[in-house]
Amino acid sequence: MAKHLIVTQDSDGSSDEVCSWFYRYGVSFKRLNLDSYKIIDRNNDLYSDYFNFDNIDISIPGEKKVNDENFTEKFTSIWYRRPSANLDNMVIDETESGLSEFLLHKIRSNQKSELKELYSYIFNSIQGSVILGNRLETRANKLEILSIASKLGICIPRTKVISTKRQILEFQKEVNNSLITKSIFEPIAAMDDDLKQRHMSYTNELTDSILDKIPNYFSPSLVQEKIEKDFEIRTFIMGEKYYSMAIFSQNNEKTAVDFRRYDLEKPSRNIPFALPEELTVKIKKLLKIIGFNTGSIDIIKGKDGKYYFLEINSVGQFGMVSRPCNYNIEYHIYKYLTRDEEKTS
Template sequence: MTKNKVLIITHSKDNPSIDTVSEHLRTLGAIPIRFNTDLFPTEVQIASHQLNGGNISVLTTETGEVVQSSEIMAVWYRRFYPAKGLPADMDIQLKQPSIEESKRTILGFLDSLQCFKLDDYWDVKHASNKEYQLMLARKVGLDLPNTLTSNSPDAVRQFFTDNKGRIITKMQTAFSIWHEDIEQVVFTNKVTEEHLDKLEELNLCPMVFQEHIEKEVELRATVVGNQVFCASIDPEIMKGMETDWRKRGMYTLDKWQPYELPKEEAEKLVKLAKKLNLNYGAADIILTPDGAYKFLEINPCGEFYWMDVYQELGICEAIANNLVSAGR
């Protein structure tokens, strides 16, 4: 049986990056197989056999396509939304166990695959730990803003003083809150004096606090193997995005420009990705008015597609090449 299929872990409403990477894979002689995790277990099926003679796993997609584990040469782990298709009116006491069992079944299936993964689920989860990645970023020589993660009001007040009253706050994870059918996303925001009297609610949820860095431009540097693709945007190009460009993200997708990141900085990002066991990562960096590069974070499964559409950086093609060549 030919081992020439690339399994793409995603969901049914993902953006067209899936189709573009799939086209590049076909050009390279590989067969892309889309696994919409939101349609498991309702429409997609997994049969995973663990036998004394070895393991045999079979995936049947919602379109009826059948894939055996022995045919899979690589996995592109992009998005993971297991069991989103369960009935909305399903009893919560039954729904939660079903979601957990579905998640474990998919992860067990993925762990049993003996092939290259871009990237392994467990490496992605570990690399998503901001404290861990900042520690490693410092070790490879990247310049970081002062950062505090805490639920202590006193620690935050002292951090505010230590950084001369110029700090921002953000969450460690990306999430949104729905209120009356309106999605409210938690963005990065400045911390002011008046906020210091309202920190007791940290006992319900810790937050990240960071030194506020003056911006000349904001950079998005995407690592694929040993390559780094970078684009920049002027934070003052549109009102409301000075602290977090994502606040006007949908309106600025075509405003980014290709950016030549200095070789030394690009090499540091590749070193960081290697230490994190990642072949892919999307890093956020600030270039200050005095020419310093400040590393903020790296997102193991960060978004990139708008830079391929508008800035034509070639990230989709690099991802396909990385998958077929089994990494760097």
């Protein structure tokens, strides 16, 4: 059995880069992609270290085998990079089913529920001496995290969840400032059926023109005071290591409210940054409470000199921090998982 397990997705480029370090040093590992249920040709060198749940043999009680890998045994390390399965790719073959669309929908829904139960059972049995990430909690409740952060003395923007236009106008007077709105859950990311246009939801300022179009009543929405910023900070956390990057997004009107509105012609200036020690201590307390030992955190350095915590993503991208700042985070993840393990082949 391989000593190291990487639970991720086929489409995650950061996982590819970390795997390249395992190959470079000849350290044995297995990679489990949870967004693909295709049969893997294990005679193909490209997939020799990959496997998925296409061949399961479980005895209850007893061993849990997947493609002859015994999940009852203990791994040296496990990296839960992206442990959420895309179950849409794991559905029954419909081509010759002869079933109605209604019944197919019900069967697919039930199959997804059964696979989730199966994954939970298998993952709950996996043990590792070194674990990076969380097999069960792949995301944090944004509202709960803001509440915990505030209680720990971490500054957050004044925040409300509201559902009427009247409440927006009252909140605007209360803060005597502009407001922004963002998703309570995850931002929308969708591609048209013809794969020609991608749709994304961003953080947006509630300007007068937008307020004029808002109905009197709407679905509960997250609204915050707009913080006038010096710059934004993206921090990637790996255990006790903090890798931070300052993003001077406010210098460009396109990225001023949300740096994810990338301007490829005039990209934001990014430089390495060190968080204040007092803030780092409080963030460590926050992570301990929510049970995370890795993730990406977004922070604003306000013009008032304060640091405003925005949110944390337990599986957030870190390549955008690694490359501009020359941190080589992918290599450090490899070292964290292997603990300077000697070459095995």
